Amino acid sequence: MSRITEILARAVREPHALTRDELALLLAQRDPGAQREIYAAAYEVKVRHVGRVVSLRGIVEMGNVCAKNCFYCGIRRDNRVLERYQLDEPEILEAVQRNIALQYGSIVLQSGEIESEAHTLFIEQLLRKITAMTDGTLGITLSLGEQTADTFRRWRSAGAHRYLLRIETSNPRLYARFHPADHSLERRRECLRHLRTYDYQVGSGVMSGLPGQTCGDLADDILFFHEMDVDMIGMGPYIPHHDTPLGRDIPFTKEYAASHLNIGLNVIAATRLYLHNVNIAATTALHALADDGREQGVLAGANVIMPNVSDVAYRRRYQLYENKPAFDESAEESRDELARRLQGIGETINWNKRGDSPRYAARKLVSGE
Numbered sequence: 376m377s378r379i380t381e382i383l384a385r386a387v388r389e390p391h392a393l394t395r396d397e398l399a400l401l402l403a404q405r406d407p408g409a410q411r412e413i414y415a416a417a418y419e420v421k422v423r424h425v426g427r428v429v430s431l432r433g434i435v436e437m438g439n440v441c442a443k444n445c446f447y448c449g450i451r452r453d454n455r456v457l458e459r460y461q462l463d464e465p466e467i468l469e470a471v472q473r474n475i476a477l478q479y480g481s482i483v484l485q486s487g488e489i490e491s492e493a494h495t496l497f498i499e500q501l502l503r504k505i506t507a508m509t510d511g512t513l514g515i516t517l518s519l520g521e522q523t524a525d526t527f528r529r530w531r532s533a534g535a536h537r538y539l540l541r542i543e544t545s546n547p548r549l550y551a552r553f554h555p556a557d558h559s560l561e562r563r564r565e566c567l568r569h570l571r572t573y574d575y576q577v578g579s580g581v582m583s584g585l586p587g588q589t590c591g592d593l594a595d596d597i598l599f600f601h602e603m604d605v606d607m608i609g610m611g612p613y614i615p616h617h618d619t620p621l622g623r624d625i626p627f628t629k630e631y632a633a634s635h636l637n638i639g640l641n642v643i644a645a646t647r648l649y650l651h652n653v654n655i656a657a658t659t660a661l662h663a664l665a666d667d668g669r670e671q672g673v674l675a676g677a678n679v680i681m682p683n684v685s686d687v688a689y690r691r692r693y694q695l696y697e698n699k700p701a702f703d704e705s706a707e708e709s710r711d712e713l714a715r716r717l718q719g720i721g722e723t724i725n726w727n728k729r730g731d732s733p734r735y736a737a738r739k740l741v742s743g744e
């Protein structure tokens with residue numbers, strides 16, 4: 376039995392069974408035969424926990440105004456060439472209606488990071504309307520950056536169930552390299568702890584393939600997800616954007632796309648093999664690197680896809696990175712295409728279901744709630 380085969384047999388049997396070095400070894404594989412074996416093992420674990428089923432959440436890009444200045448992101452505060460927008464309440468509710476008509480079962484409300492009482496109140500009132508409009512049946516995920524504990528509490532009691540806050544990288548040295556000095560990794564960690572206190576399904580994640588990032592760093596990221604006991608993971612490869620300090624000098628070539636797709640899939644598979652019962656997204660960044668990137672993500676162990684349900688008129692202004700897909704495609708066209716593609720790999724869609732994290736349900740069971 377090869378070393379990889381032995382590691383995979385152990386990882387498939389039970390969660391948290393690998394060492395940091397073993398995770399790093401899986402993450403480093405580039406040989407197509409070894410990768411096939413790793414992805415098949417991760418897919419087996421995915422199927423055991425959620426079946427051959429993918430849950431969908433329509434993502435609404437509510438606005439591109441951001442107070443932060445992350446060096447990699449196309450909507451960072453200092454990107455002066457970008458025209459800023461913020462959807463008003465009727466526009467957001469229209470996107471929610473679109474999501475319901477598409478039968479996605481859950482929605483993700485995302486935007487740049489704004490911390491103010493006016494913004495907190497706007498989101499709070501919006502959440503109450505969405506909850507009333509859908510009788511509380513729609514899964515609501517927020518992805519609105521760092522906020523105070525009290526803001527998280529208010530949004531949770533107004534109807535949000537899940538929150539996605541990526542740590543971006545758990546390595547403090549890398550974090551400092553890709554963010555201005557006043558952005559704090561420790562505050563991100565603290566926010567994740569607050570989210571757990573208020574009983575959100577907590578999501579985190581990282582970017583893979585950042586300059587200078589090693590397989591050991593990515594193994595540490597997976598151990599970090601375990602340490603924080605997260606319920607959901609949203610990870611994607613880093614893709615350059617020409618109007619950012621980090622992306623300006625990195626050419627986005629075919630080779631870049633192929634190698635970063637590879638890393639992205641390896642991280643999904645290793646995360647599934649280590650954590651087992653979490654929700655893992657095959658993110659839009661995979662789709663930006665290959666037409667079938669999201670399906671490849673599912674076959675490497677992901678079980679969630681977040682199609683864009685934003686009005687096409689605004690999509691160009693939410694360009695986080697180069698080649699972000701489906702600029703001109705309507706939400707209906709994207710849905711039909713995705714359904715065809717998932718059927719093609721033998722997966723069915725969890726239509727009209729929230730698709731909550733099995734990890735969250737298991738924790739509740741243990742705590743007797």
Ligand code: SAM
Pocket residue numbers: 441447448449485486487488518519520521539540541543581582611612613614615616660695696
């Ligand atoms: N502002 C909120 C936040 O940062 O949590 C939510 C929106 S932000 C655009 C969502 C995610 O986009 C970030 O967590 C980051 O990982 C990802 N992102 C930003 N720029 C990216 C890039 N160039 N390549 C890949 N992902 C990127």
Ligand code: SF4
Pocket residue numbers: 441442443444445448449450451452486487488520
């Ligand atoms: Fe703002 Fe989020 Fe982009 Fe950072 S990643 S600049 S917080 S939108």
